[in-house]
Amino acid sequence: MGYITELRKFIGSRPIISVGATILVINEQGQLLFQHRSDTNDWGLPGGSMELGETLEEVAIRELYEETGLVTDKVELVGVRSGPRYQFTYPNGDQTDSVIHLFHAQEVTGTLQINDDESFDLVYFSQDALPEKIEKRAHALLEELGTTIWALHNSFEIKD
Known part of the structure; x- marks a missing residue:
């Protein structure tokens, strides 16, 4: 059981x-x-909360695998965001004030697949054809760091 789940009991x-x-x-x-x-039945970016004893890089790597089946050991910090735009209420009523560390997977291996019950689908979208209903925090990240995010594709590498 995760740290946040345990905390919510209290x-x-x-x-x-x-x-x-x-x-x-x-x-x-x-x-x-x-x-x-x-x-939430909207589109978001893979990620999640830190567990006790983890580094932020380990969180990014773990969440990538858990939610997409993809593996990486090469991540780069793109930015850190927090504040009112990153406050969120889940459908069950749980409220969070997120401190998001945004990482870029510089290379990935594996097959894209859903490994848990957190996703209905996994899809790549282009900048000019984004999904219509984007989760609030992901939308804020795209607005605040869009130029930086879309420039990252020049450093992407797929390993077989």
Whole structure:
């Protein structure tokens, strides 16, 4: 059982500060990987909360595998974001004030597949054809770091 789940047993749905990592995967065509989230029924970026004893890089790498089946050991910090735009209320009422560390997977291996119950689908989208309903925090990341994010495709590498 995860740290946040354990914490919620004591504090219920009250707001908490959640430190975590989101990871960007951009394919050779310059398309960004999104997950169709099962909890909110919108499109977000792979990522999640830090567990006790983890580094932020480990969070990004773990969440990438858990949510997409992809593997990387080469990540680069793109930015850190927090504040009102990153406050979020989950459908079950849990409130969080997210501190998001955005990483870029510089190379990935593996086969794209859903490994858990957090996603309905995994799809790469181009900058000019993004999904219509993007999760609030992912939308804020794209607005604030869009130029930086879309420039990352020049450093992407797929390993067989």
